[in-house]
Amino acid sequence: MVGKRVTSQDVAKKAGVSRTTVSFVLNNVPNTQISEETRQRVIDAARELGYVPDAAAQALASRRSQTVGLVIVRSPQQVAADAFLNLMLNGLVVAAQTQGFCLLVDILQPEHKEQDYLNLVRGKRIDGLILAGPRFDDQALQSLQESQCPTVLIGESPSDSFGSVDVNNRAAAAMAVAHLVNQGHTCIGCITNAHASYADAMERMKGYRDALEAAGISFDEALVRWGDFDPESGHEQMLNLLDSAPEVSAVFVASDVVAMGAMAAIAGRGLRIPEDMAVVGFDDVLLSRFLIPPLTTVHLPAYDLGFQAVSLLGQMIRREPPSTLRIRLDTQLVIRTSCGAAVQKQQPVE
Numbered sequence: 044m045v046g047k048r049v050t051s052q053d054v055a056k057k058a059g060v061s062r063t064t065v066s067f068v069l070n071n072v073p074n075t076q077i078s079e080e081t082r083q084r085v086i087d088a089a090r091e092l093g094y095v096p097d098a099a100a101q102a103l104a105s106r107r108s109q110t111v112g113l114v115i116v117r118s119p120q121q122v123a124a125d126a127f128l129n130l131m132l133n134g135l136v137v138a139a140q141t142q143g144f145c146l147l148v149d150i151l152q153p154e155h156k157e158q159d160y161l162n163l164v165r166g167k168r169i170d171g172l173i174l175a176g177p178r179f180d181d182q183a184l185q186s187l188q189e190s191q192c193p194t195v196l197i198g199e200s201p202s203d204s205f206g207s208v209d210v211n212n213r214a215a216a217a218m219a220v221a222h223l224v225n226q227g228h229t230c231i232g233c234i235t236n237a238h239a240s241y242a243d244a245m246e247r248m249k250g251y252r253d254a255l256e257a258a259g260i261s262f263d264e265a266l267v268r269w270g271d272f273d274p275e276s277g278h279e280q281m282l283n284l285l286d287s288a289p290e291v292s293a294v295f296v297a298s299d300v301v302a303m304g305a306m307a308a309i310a311g312r313g314l315r316i317p318e319d320m321a322v323v324g325f326d327d328v329l330l331s332r333f334l335i336p337p338l339t340t341v342h343l344p345a346y347d348l349g350f351q352a353v354s355l356l357g358q359m360i361r362r363e364p365p366s367t368l369r370i371r372l373d374t375q376l377v378i379r380t381s382c383g384a385a386v387q388k389q390q391p392v393e
Contacts, residue, residue: 051094053092054069054085054089054092054094058081058085058088059084060084064081064085065089068081068082089141090137109143109144110144110146111169111170111171111356111357111360112146113149114163114174114175115128115148116150116174116177118152121271121272122150124300125273126300126328131175131345131346131348132148132349133346133349134346134347134349134353135352137346137349137350138352138353138354138357139353142354144170144353144357146353153178159183161187161190170360171193171194171359172187172192173352173353173356174195176197176198176237177199178242179201179240179241191204193206193359194206194356195352195359196208196209197349198242198243200368206352206356206369207368209243210348210373211371211374212243212247213249214250214374215247216247216249216251216254216295216341217251217253218341219250219254219295219323219341220250220253220254220255220295220323221254221257222376222378222384223293223295223321223323223382224258226383228321229260230288230293231251231260231291232268232288232291232295233251233266233268233296233297234267234270234277234280234284234295234296234302234305235269236270237272237298247297247325265287265288268281270296271301272301273300273304274300274304274307277296277302277303277305277308278307279304280305281305281309282311285308285312285314292321293320293321293323294323296325297324298325299324299326299327299330301324302324302325303334305322306322306381317336317380317382318383322381322382323341324338324339327340327342327343331379336379337379337381339376339377340376340379341374341375341376341377343374344374347372348372351370351372355368355370
């Protein structure tokens with residue numbers, strides 16, 4: 044027997060508020076003067092009851108599809124290997140359900156055609172688009188901008204017409220490398236999370252360079268290797284770095300997933316972490332704390348990145364003026380034993 048459908052009245056009763064308040068909160072209606080405590084109570088009640096707004100009724104009333112698209116520009120193999128992406132997807136799904144959207148996920152190869160974004164917008168009847176991991180060289184963004192489809196990038200935005208949710212990748216990377224410098228390392232390698240065409244990869248590499256120069260250490264491009272989202276690239280690039288620069292005593296790897304491959308390469312050469320090679324990662328995926336040794340890493344708020352992206356996109360779709368189109372979330376350096384320091388947590392970097 045099918046259970047009774049949860050209604051907004053059920054949410055209102057559980058949260059101890061009116062149906063109007065439930066509607067205002069779940070639809071992110073601006074200027075309602077609803078306290079943050081009440082807003083959170085409504086969201087928690089809706090989540091606990093499994094409340095799903097009537098998409099058909101909302102679509103009929105708003106003349107919208109009540110569907111948002113998530114586009115990931117990577118190979119399917121890279122998506123499968125990316126543990127951080129799974130954490131972020133959880134936030135995207137919860138936010139979409141809370142606002143009454145269906146989430147349509149599409150994976151495009153890095154060499155996708157310029158029309159692919161427009162095909163998603165026109166052919167799949169989505170109200171707005173979220174693009175995860177934008178690239179500097181993506182010419183298709185121009186056609187997407189001209190389409191005037193509400194769009195939020197999880198990453199740096201090249202246009203004022205796009206919303207964006209991100210962290211300060213450059214400052215976070217500089218914080219991680221500065222920690223290695225403070226541990227006494229003066230020859231520090233770098234393996235990026237992705238190719239230089241990806242905005243976050245380039246920003247993290249710049250942060251690595253900033254920290255070295257701030258410490259009076261000359262930047263040496265020969266100590267930089269470019270990863271590719273997966274452990275295999277970390278393993279390959281770490282072996283290359285060990286062969287070409289045996290003087291390196293520490294490495295900053297700008298992705299925990301890539302760092303897992305790098306750590307395996309170090310161990311495979313009979314070297315110890317952190318005694319022979321200190322390692323710092325980036326992302327703080329769940330597995331990082333269970334590696335041997337546990338990985339020191341920059342914590343990124345993966346869930347919040349996804350949740351905030353959908354929330355901002357919802358405002359753009361409803362044509363509600365957001366307080367900002369550029370949301371920047373805090374990061375923290377989580378110190379474990381792979382860097383050779385006592386376990387502690389650093390102050391956040393905005």
